[in-house]
Amino acid sequence: MPLTSTDQVLGTCPQALAQAVRAEVRRGLDWQQTAELVAVTLRRRLPDPATILPPPLLGGDEAGYQSHLLHAEPDGSFSISAMVWLPGQQTPVHDHVAWCVTGVLQGHEHEEIFALTDGARALRLVTRSENAAGTVSAFAPPGDIHRVRNTGTSIAISMHVYGADISRLGNSIRREYPLPIR
Ligand SMILES: [Fe+2]
Numbered sequence: 001m002p003l004t005s006t007d008q009v010l011g012t013c014p015q016a017l018a019q020a021v022r023a024e025v026r027r028g029l030d031w032q033q034t035a036e037l038v039a040v041t042l043r044r045r046l047p048d049p050a051t052i053l054p055p056p057l058l059g060g061d062e063a064g065y066q067s068h069l070l071h072a073e074p075d076g077s078f079s080i081s082a083m084v085w086l087p088g089q090q091t092p093v094h095d096h097v098a099w100c101v102t103g104v105l106q107g108h109e110h111e112e113i114f115a116l117t118d119g120a121r122a123l124r125l126v127t128r129s130e131n132a133a134g135t136v137s138a139f140a141p142p143g144d145i146h147r148v149r150n151t152g153t154s155i156a157i158s159m160h161v162y163g164a165d166i167s168r169l170g171n172s173i174r175r176e177y178p179l180p181i182r
Contacts (some may be wrong), residue, residue, distance in 0.1 A: 011053045013071035013080050021161055031163065035099035035138035037115040038078075038161050042103045043136040049105045050060050052082055060155050074166035079166040083177045085109070085156040090149035093123060093177040095124075098163035099140040100172060102148075104131045107156030114145045114181070120142040123181045127170075134156070145177060 024037040049058060057068055061084075071080040085107070093114060102109075109131045114123040123145070128150070131137065139146070150156040162172040 002013075009070065009072065010057065010068045011070040011082055013048050013052065014045065017042070017047070018071050018080065020045065021078055021080070022073065025073075025163070026081065027114055031064045031099040031140035032138075034163065035054065035101055035140045038099075038101045039136045039138040042101055042159065042161060043134075046103050046105055046134065046159065047134070049082070052159070053084070053157075057082075057084060058155070058157070060084045060089075062086065065089040065091065065150075067171065069167060070159075072165060073117055076165035076168065077163070079164060079172070081160050081162070083158050083160060085148075085150035085158075087150050087155075088155055089125060091149050092146060093146045093147045093179070094173045095177075096141060096162065096164075096168070096172045097174045097177060099138070100144070100163070101137040101138045101161040102131075103159045104133050106133055107150060107154050108132055108152035109135075109156050109158060110149045110151040112147045112149075113143075114147070114177070115143070116145070116177075116179075116180060121179065123177060123179045125181060126171065141174070 117124040
């Protein structure tokens with residue numbers, strides 16, 4: 001499981017990025033449209049990891065991938081975090097409570113997207129992608145069951161924008177899917 005530090009802000013979110021995300025969220029569009037607009041915004045403003053996390057957090061942790069809160073919007077409408085993965089570390093198969101936009105800042109993240117099959121007793125791989133630094137992806141439930149793994153040989157760092165208040169929820173995972181993959 002991830003080591004999370006989501007109840008307090010430990011990193012720094014660029015003000016211009018938070019302002020730009022706020023402007024898109026306040027349009028009041030549906031989740032898919034909001035996620036796509038936030039993805040465009042994030043793609044233009046992907047920060048250098050060294051500007052958002054203090055040096056001790058850039059090195060990751062052998063205990064598991066880590067999530068560090070960078071910004072929690074006061075009205076609860078969105079949150080921004082940074083995740084740090086050592087080679088081989090991965091999430092469980094999971095989905096989210098709201099839209100989510102991810103941007104790889106450093107290293108490689110391998111992502112697999114699944115669908116339920118066999119009466120929701122198993123998973124079927126729908127697609128997979130190898131996301132290098134600079135890749136931004138947008139998700140909006142339903143259809144966002146996925147797993148992310150650092151398949152590279154170096155530390156991977158990514159930025160995540162969620163349409164939820166993870167300072168209150170702890171994280172944005174709706175549920176995990178510990179099911180066989182067919
Ligand atoms: Fe996720």
